[in-house]
Amino acid sequence: EVQLVQSGAEVKKPGESLRISCKASTYSLTSKWISWVRQVPGKGLEWMGRIDPSDSYTDYSPSFQGHVSLSVDKSTRTAYLQWSSLKASDTAIYYCARHPWESGNWYFDLWGRGTLVTVSS
C-alpha cells in the first residue's frame, strides 16, 4: 500500500532544534513533490511549503519562510521538515502531503498521518 509514514510525536523545549520525517513507503520519492501542512490544535490547516525531491527546489509560504527548512534524502525516500530554534507557537500537528504527477498539480493526493510536535518549557 502506498503510504507516507511520518515520524513519531516529539516534545521539545523552546530554542531547541528538531527534524521530523516523512517516508514514502513504496513509490519513488523523486517523482512527486512533497508539501508540509501545519495544524495548530483547534485551528485550521496552513500550507508551509513544498519541495521537489528531484532537485530539492523549494517554495515556502511567506508565513514560514526563514523559520523552517525542507529537505529530502532520495536514497531513503524521506522528506524532512526542520527547525533550528523552536518556539512555543510551533506546537502543532505537522502533515506531509504528496502532490500528484501531472500539470496543475497544486493539490495533494496522499497525506501522512501527521506528527505532533509539542514545544514547552
Add this chain to the structure above:
Amino acid sequence: QSALTQPASVSGSPGQSITISCTGTSSDVGSYKLVSWYQLHPGEVPKLMIYKDDKRPSGVSDRFSGSKSGNTASLTISGLQAEDEADYYCCSFAGSSTLLFGGGTKLTVL
C-alpha cells in the same frame, strides 16, 4: 495572504444535501482552476475529495461534487450520511507557487 473564508460549521440530516462555501479573491480562487477539498476525520489521514475545482478522484463517492462561481468555490454533499461528519477544508493555488487553505468547516450530521 489571508486564509480563504469558510463557514465554521454546517449541519444537515441524513439524506439531505449541504453545501460548503469557500470564498477567496481574484488572486487565488477566482484566477485558477485549482481549488481542492479535503475531508479530515479525527485521528485519520486527510482525504482528497475534489481537485481542480470540480474533479472527483477515483474512489470518492459521487455524492461529493465541486463547483465554482467567481471567487467562491463550493463543495456539495448530497444524500448526507453519518460517515460524512468530519471537518472539510478548501485549498487554492494563490499564485507565486503558494497555496492557501480555508479556515475549515465542521459538518455535523444530525
